[in-house]
Amino acid sequence: xxxxxxxxxxxxxxxxxxxTLRCKPISGHNSLFWYRQTMMRGLELLIYFNNNVPIDDSxxxxxxxxxxxxxxxxxxxxIQPSEPRDSAVYFCASSLGDSEADTQYFGPGTxxxxx
Amino acid sequence: AQxxxxxxxxxxxxxxxxxxxxxxxxxSVPPYLFWYVQYPNQGLQLLLKYTSAATLVKGIxxxxxxxxxxxxSFHLTKPSAHMSDAAEYFCAxxxxxxxxxxxxxxxxxxxxxxIP
Numbered sequence: 001x002x003x004x005x006x007x008x009x010x011x012x013x014x015x016x017x018x019x020t021l022r023c024k025p026i027s028g029h030n031s032l033f034w035y036r037q038t039m040m041r042g043l044e045l046l047i048y049f050n051n052n053v054p055i056d057d058s059x060x061x062x063x064x065x066x067x068x069x070x071x072x073x074x075x076x077x078x079i080q081p082s083e084p085r086d087s088a089v090y091f092c093a094s095s096l097g098d099s100e101a102d103t104q105y106f107g108p109g110t111x112x113x114x115x
Numbered sequence: 116a117q118x119x120x121x122x123x124x125x126x127x128x129x130x131x132x133x134x135x136x137x138x139x140x141x142x143s144v145p146p147y148l149f150w151y152v153q154y155p156n157q158g159l160q161l162l163l164k165y166t167s168a169a170t171l172v173k174g175i176x177x178x179x180x181x182x183x184x185x186x187x188s189f190h191l192t193k194p195s196a197h198m199s200d201a202a203e204y205f206c207a208x209x210x211x212x213x214x215x216x217x218x219x220x221x222x223x224x225x226x227x228x229x230i231p
Binding site: 093 | 149151156157158159160161164205217218219221222223224
């Protein structure tokens, strides 16, 4: 299996621009998670999808952030407009289900720099 | 609410020495516990997990961790460090019951350096 695939791996953009991060979960997994990693706050869960439906978006920082999962094999995280404080590494993870023992498998991450 | 505390943001050991990375958790119910490793510029990879079976859990790459309820700890150990173990290690807790049971709460991470 290819694992969780994220693109792009690196993104440099200017403040005010729209940024779209992409994720392809492991085939057959029905839970998908978006995390953000920063030095100050560590790893934070932004949003959780189960069977393509957003279950918990309480971690999304503000309305500038939105996430979609149009089908079981694709999800996007969009920031519009972007700000320098959004600079971070964004990880996508997927798991087979949402039971307590299910392992979350992480993608390689997208390093976002907003100038 | 659950939380994880990792003692020491940076640990250095000599090659061949014991690795001990500390993790203490706070949870209102018996938790599930995980250790993940992150190599530079990569995602997180599961090392091992405790899900209420055996309290001593063996993982990949020679690592193991012991769940100690009385100490609310889940420390990660490896008898002999290898240069390839240099990475950042994250402890995570998950409440197995009720709403939000999918949510992993991560510690701040411990960066392990291995000195030749």
